[in-house]
Amino acid sequence: MSDVEAAITRAHHDEWARVVAALARRFGDLDVAEEAAAEAFATAVERWPADGVPPNPGAWLTTTANHKAIDRIRRENKRDDKHKEARMLRDDTPPELLGGIDDDRLRLIFTCSHPALAMEARVALTLRMVGGLKVPEIARAFLVRETAMERRITRAKAKIKAAGVPYRVPAAEDLPARVSGVLAVLFLVFNEGYLATGPDTDPVRHDLTAEAIRLTRLIRALLPRDGEVAGLLALMLLTEARRTARVSANGELVALDEQDRGAWDAALIAEGHRLVRERLAAAAAGDAPGRYQILAAINAVHTSAPDIRDTDWSQILALYDQLVRLDPSPIIALNRAIAVAEVDGPQVALAAVDPLEQTLADYHAYHATRADLLRRLGRSLQSRAAYDRAIALAGNTAETAYLTRRRDQLR
Template identity: 80%
Template sequence: MAGVREAITQAHQGEWARVVAALARRFGDLDIAEEAAAEAFATAVERWPVDGVPPNPGAWLTTTAGRKAIDRIRRENKRDDKQREAQRLYEDVPPEPPGAIDDDRLRLIFTCCHPALAMEARVALTLRMVGGLTVPEIARAFLVGEAAMGQRITRAKSKIEAARVPYRVPSEADLPARVSGVLAALFLVFNEGYLATGPGTDPVRPGLTAEAIRLARLLRALLPWDGEVAGLLALMLLTEARRTARVSASGELVPLGEQDRGAWDSALIAEGHRLVRERLAAGVAPGRYQILAAINAVHTSARDVRDTDWSQVVALYDQLVRLDPSPIVALNRAIAVAELDGPEVALAAIGRLDDALAGYHAYHATRAELLRRLGRGQEARTAYDKAIELAGNTAEIVYLTRRRG
């Protein structure tokens, strides 16, 4: 095993620049080249310890990185195809002037979030047709099976066609009734970029996070009075500020408590904090996204993880649970409770979530960490095994595998 780690380290030192340069020449895009190379090295970290070091590590890395780059380009092209498909759903009615929304993609998101569709159908259709996410990615976002999600999207398309829902550019009066679906769609697009769920994608997809932030800024300009719009933008900015510190050079996920806080983007943090303070000063009861932004503001205010005000984080989660009593919110609250009251209290809290989150890798990863802290090694290893089995993100798998060991 030590020899494999040494081989990966030597390959990284000797081949990184060459692989990036070769891909940049081939595809004419340095960002794609660097991201594909990083994915190839992450795959090496995952596979070489199992399969053995290939006879020609440099050639293996170049070939693997080339495939990753092609996959990324294809995904980006598919997103544009899906946007055209969404427009064709409504092609019986000629397009109208831009109206209240100038941006084509944001206008199409508002159009897909039609009140005639159920909320989950609106969001799923938008993610597929405009966000460019695959059905498996959308299914994982909703914690449902791929077949069920595929049927949901198909039914939404059929309802549009059967009811002849017109492709009508939303007027200013239409926006408040549709904005909650738009926010949910942007939030899930951002999440897929922040921590990709598919095994065949980059661990982090900055193109998706950047597009979600761009659209959230436009939405903020369009609806400056909406507190949840400001909250979502603040949440995205405070999360994006940590992106460069989230995956190590070897392709392993770096959890919040271990990140180099000096590498965080101070400008994005300052902007996010400013939006959070603005909402607090408004004196209006906060919504879901505003509370999530406030939680992230607490984390990004601490210069060291030991300085984190966990009592404030738990208090904010208590507010959030009242608004959104979902199992995932309860799980995230338990992680904060573990820091405040200890792992035993947190483990008891998440024990009630087993049925709801049995297929969610983060539940098993959280349970494994709590069991490890309590010294229950065999149970922790079993929980790590389940988390690794369910996880799709390559950087997360590498991290969980190391923790299990």
Template identity: 90%
Template sequence: MSEVREAITRAHHDEWARVVAALTRRFGDLGIAEDSAAEAFATAVERWPADGVPPNPGAWLTTTANHKAIDRIRRENKRDDKHREARMVHDDDPPEPLGAIDDDRLRLIFTCCHPALAMETRAALTLRMVGGLTVPEIARAFLVTESAMGRRITRAKDKIKAARIPYRVPSADDLPARVSGVLAALFLVFNEGYLATGPDTDPVRHDLTAEAIRLTRLIRDLLPDDGEVAGLLALMLLTESRRTARVSAGGELVALDEQDRGSWDAALIAEGHRLVRERLAAAAAGIAPGRYQILAAINAVHTSARDMRDTDWSQILALYDQLVRIDPSPIIALNRAVAVAELDGPEVALATVDRLEPTLSGYHAYHATRADLLRRLGRSQRSRAAYDKAIDLAGNTAETAYLTHRRDQLR
């Protein structure tokens, strides 16, 4: 039974986007594609434990989802519409052109990121229907409640239907207008893999980080002159280079200052640094860097230091100051406070962090950062309370173990 469950989980990770993309091309309706794919996976959960895993799970899921879509069309449309939609399931018609994008999953992501939708809505919808993330995972990524995120996704689908937004394959001319939404979605997919938020998943999901990197590489090929594409790819590579050092053998998160830097992936670091240098050259020529390029530059400073004590915190703070001017979000301010603590001390940083409480009170990293600053100031009782809050909010098992360990070390 456990092998069947693993097969279903693996099929969901590997086949979800492909099935949805195939149905979207055939029926022209992303809502039907998503709902039919979900029904197919639900049927697999019911039948595979009894019948066994089919020899080709992907083909089985696609066929079943096609049948579900046809049934849905027949139920929901009038008689005249039934005949019109039924003709769509035949393969006699020539296939739709693929447009500028060869990859099924990337094509579907660009299709979802329609400019008529708000940026956050594009990313949330893409994560749900293409990334396969659950509503709770997406809600945690956006720091909102599950019910609020569910309503946001529902409103997006309703707007698509009401405004008759077409889900056509984007052309090469469409890509620049949609790429920012695509990058935002891929960044969130990568972050979910880098530090998974669900308590029932692996703490680091390499399947998500690897897929986000693969798709960003494809975008880089499509838009080689886009600085933010290069910046996001560099950011992902430099972050991924530390993956094997981030979780101990005992399943506890390893902080940056305690990681074995000799185990970092030198090839990924070299590639990431090369992309950062390329963007720095563009900046010197008068092209202002964007958010992902600055984040990549910050990671380049971290990965250039052979030891935590060698880290150039002045440069990191200067980069954060630059980032705050284009992205004055509270999370950026929180991360900047970590650099302030290294340069000006934890007392100065704590004052900055405390001002963020109204907007970040539900974010576990806010309480974890505050707990560490209080610990460094010797305020053990207040530090313990902050650790308790961070532990309550954290969903990642490795991070929870780390925070619990740090809390229990307090006198």
């Protein structure tokens, strides 16, 4: 990758949501904001290799996107008031990028997470507009087809436009109605960064994990007493602490039982454990923990063990039993089965995994989990077939390399 290509990639990671947020706030139209931002980045791809990377890439992209949006509004000329506004707004002076950047991004997050939209539509739209994820990446996160996800996002933008949803951070009393959707978005953005689903991206995208953590901290500042916000922040910190140990020097995913725990980030683990202890104290006082708080507690158990052999799998299984009552999804059931294998053995775990095939047949982690259980049971031929299926479905190059090695080690 050339220096200019690297600069464009960094700019997309750093500036996409800021550009979209600024345009959405200015023009009140997500379609205009997204398409103008996309055109600005396309222009950067054309011009930067010849002209060089500008001193302030963010200002250049915002200015270019602003002009693209104005040009589009003029071409469409659907409303006289917008046409007049476009004429008045045309200005070659780069907009100021300091000051309200975080507020702009929060406005866009809460706009996309409006309760008028179904929860899945809120999450998908925010992943696209704020997270900057591509439709195929979002579709994989939801385990649906790309065309279905494209329609879902289009309908969500149209509903926001028709309802005249304001581009602002809602009042304090309105935050609880929207925060669950915001947390779901940040969780999926983080997950995409922690283990990217696409074959044409870095296996681990620190830009996404860092941004998800930053935004979760902002939400926590808005809702300091919300247990699920604290739980999600703890979950992210404890997971991010293991990031540098997750991919080997040759680009292969390193499973939890093979990671160098000395490479984990002790400061992030300490902060995450502190948040988990606070939530455990609140639970003891009668504040029932939610999904993210339980997931954080599970990760706290993992990161408390100095060696994989010291892991308290019984405690992890008990936490999953608690979680599955809150979230009886097949993904949670699959993850619970991994703990079952450590407590009750792979045969019992396989009996819990096999019924999930109907809903997880296209999910690579289902086949990878099943392959490992079959391997432990000595059923090599069946394990190899399951690994083959997992490899075919996995998009991440590091994960594919890991699964291939595990398959090839079978007798």
